[in-house]
Amino acid sequence: MSDSELGRKWDRCMADAVVKIGTGFGLGLVFSLTFFKRRMWPLAFGSGMGLGMAYSNCQHDFQAPYLLHGKYVKEQEQ
Amino acid sequence: MVPRVWSLMRFLIKGSVAGGAVYLVYDQELLGPSDKSQAVLQKAEELPAPPKFNFHIRDSWNSGIIKVMSALSAAPSKACEYSREGWDYLKERIK
Numbered sequence: 207m208s209d210s211e212l213g214r215k216w217d218r219c220m221a222d223a224v225v226k227i228g229t230g231f232g233l234g235l236v237f238s239l240t241f242f243k244r245r246m247w248p249l250a251f252g253s254g255m256g257l258g259m260a261y262s263n264c265q266h267d268f269q270a271p272y273l274l275h276g277k278y279v280k281e282q283e284q
Numbered sequence: 285m286v287p288r289v290w291s292l293m294r295f296l297i298k299g300s301v302a303g304g305a306v307y308l309v310y311d312q313e314l315l316g317p318s319d320k321s322q323a324v325l326q327k328a329e330e331l332p333a334p335p336k337f338n339f340h341i342r343d344s345w346n347s348g349i350i351k352v353m354s355a356l357s358a359a360p361s362k363a364c365e366y367s368r369e370g371w372d373y374l375k376e377r378i379k
Binding site for chain 1: 306
């Protein structure tokens with residue numbers, strides 16, 4: 207991977223992490239206020255879920271060039 | 285009877301608020317692949333509130349300060365002038 211591509215991947219990862227953790231926190235906040243009597247655990251749960259999703263996406267993104275994609279080639283029967 | 289209806293209404297309102305939040309996340313694909321999240325973040329950064337209001341506050345505050353200070357600096361001479369005019373007016377009245 208070239209340096210610029212690596213930098214772009216890191217940028218994408220950071221932006222993705224921010225959005226996902228924020229979304230998880232927001233959803234946790236909404237659910238905590240509506241259904242769970244203003245307890246703290248939905249916030250932690252939502253943020254944790256967002257962090258986990260972002261980490262998984264980043265992992266797939268960085269591992270992509272090292273995954274070998276093979277193709278099945280049909281044997282030509284003569 | 286009425287408390288039951290009220291609690292049902294409260295549940296429906298809460299459910300619609302929570303459901304609306306979940307639908308918003310689904311519609312904007314906030315928890316989707318990383319490309320979409322990056323696009324959403326860029327779109328969110330492109331609409332900050334325009335700073336027109338700050339500009340007016342600063343201008344009006346500065347002009348207010350200038351007016352107050354110039355009035356304070358001209359106050360002694362103005363007071364002299366008004367007291368002299370008042371004294372002349374009284375002298376005219378007494379004559």
